[in-house]
Amino acid sequence: VPNKQKFRGSRPCPLRFKSKSVKESRSN
Numbered sequence: 001v002p003n004k005q006k007f008r009g010s011r012p013c014p015l016r017f018k019s020k021s022v023k024e025s026r027s028n
C-alpha cells in the first residue's frame with residue numbers, strides 16, 4: 001500500500017498534463 005501512495009505522490013506530472021490538456025481543449 002505504501003508503494004501505491006509513493007506512486008500517487010510521484011504522479012503530479014501526469015495530473016498537470018491532464019489539466020493542460022483540458023485547458024488546451026477549452027481554448028480550442
